[in-house]
Amino acid sequence: MRVMLAEDSTLLREGLVRLLAEEGHEVVAAVGDGDALIAAVAASDGRGTPDVVVVDVRMPPTHTDEGLRAALEIRRRWPGVGVLVLSQYVEKRYAAELITADTAGVGYLLKDRVAQVDEFLDALDRVGSGGAAFDPEVVRRLLAHSAHADPLARLTPRERDVLDHMAQGRTNASIAAGLHISQSAVEKHVNAIFDKLDLSRAAGYSRRVLAVLRYLGT
Numbered sequence: 001m002r003v004m005l006a007e008d009s010t011l012l013r014e015g016l017v018r019l020l021a022e023e024g025h026e027v028v029a030a031v032g033d034g035d036a037l038i039a040a041v042a043a044s045d046g047r048g049t050p051d052v053v054v055v056d057v058r059m060p061p062t063h064t065d066e067g068l069r070a071a072l073e074i075r076r077r078w079p080g081v082g083v084l085v086l087s088q089y090v091e092k093r094y095a096a097e098l099i100t101a102d103t104a105g106v107g108y109l110l111k112d113r114v115a116q117v118d119e120f121l122d123a124l125d126r127v128g129s130g131g132a133a134f135d136p137e138v139v140r141r142l143l144a145h146s147a148h149a150d151p152l153a154r155l156t157p158r159e160r161d162v163l164d165h166m167a168q169g170r171t172n173a174s175i176a177a178g179l180h181i182s183q184s185a186v187e188k189h190v191n192a193i194f195d196k197l198d199l200s201r202a203a204g205y206s207r208r209v210l211a212v213l214r215y216l217g218t
Contacts, residue, residue: 001128002048004029006037006055006067007086016054016114023121033059034070041074041081050081052105052128057087075106082127086111107133151214154196162189167212 003025007013010032017027028050029040037055044050053074057067071083082105089110107127113135114120123133152160158179165175172190176183190208197214199207 001025001052001124002050003027003124003128004031004037004040004050004053006031006034006053006059006070008032008056008059008063012114019117019121020124025124033061034066037067037070038073041078045078049078052082052084052124054084054086054124057085057089081105082130083107084109084124084127084133086114104132105130108138109133109135110137151197155193159189159193159196162186163193163211163215166190166193166208167215 003020005013005016005020005027007016007030013030013032017030020027028044028048029037031037031040034055037053041050041053053071055067055071058064059066067087068085071085074081075083084107086109105127107123109120109123113123126133152163155163161179162175165178170178172183172186176186179186190211193211194207197211199210199214
């Protein structure tokens with residue numbers, strides 16, 4: 001398999017080159033930043049494009065998200081090239097974009113997994129063959145982030161029904177009649193909605209209105 005590497009740590013980069021060569025893979029480029037990786041893929045376009053690129057998230061010049069942005073650019077311009085991202089951290093925004101765009105030939109591993117050589121090589125093989133390889137911790141963080149990003153995810157189905165009726169401008173009595181439950185049950189659901197949506201109790205704000213606005217905003 002043809003592999004390109006982008007890792008600013010010379011020690012880790014050379015270690016990966018040696019490991020991959022020992023496993024029979026051809027490392028056609030090993031660079032230290034995202035721009036150099038994109039340039040290497042572009043230079044090989046049409047005459048030996050890599051099967052997989054392995055890219056660190058944080059690289060020069062700012063050491064923030066250069067690697068992930070390079071990975072997204074490669075996926076956009078060369079969708080047939082597999083991308084295996086290595087990171088010390090879970091970069092939620094770009095990780096979610098990378099994963100949700102198309103999981104064919106995509107992997108995201110925390111660097112701790114690289115020390116587990118068999119796991120790393122297995123992930124590389126899966127990505128190279130068009131599969132997916134996601135670190136369990138990455139998936140857990142993204143799922144937690146998704147639940148947090150959608151406040152309504154914390155509501156029960158009945159609470160969502162009540163909120164839906166609230167958004168229609170119905171009173172508690174009207175909601176009770178429409179859902180065939182008691183008015184006291186509606187009041188309990190409404191209070192639970194306020195709590196789960198973390199709505200302010202400050203004077204001058206209608207939590208009912210805030211709840212409806214949150215509902216409409218999602």
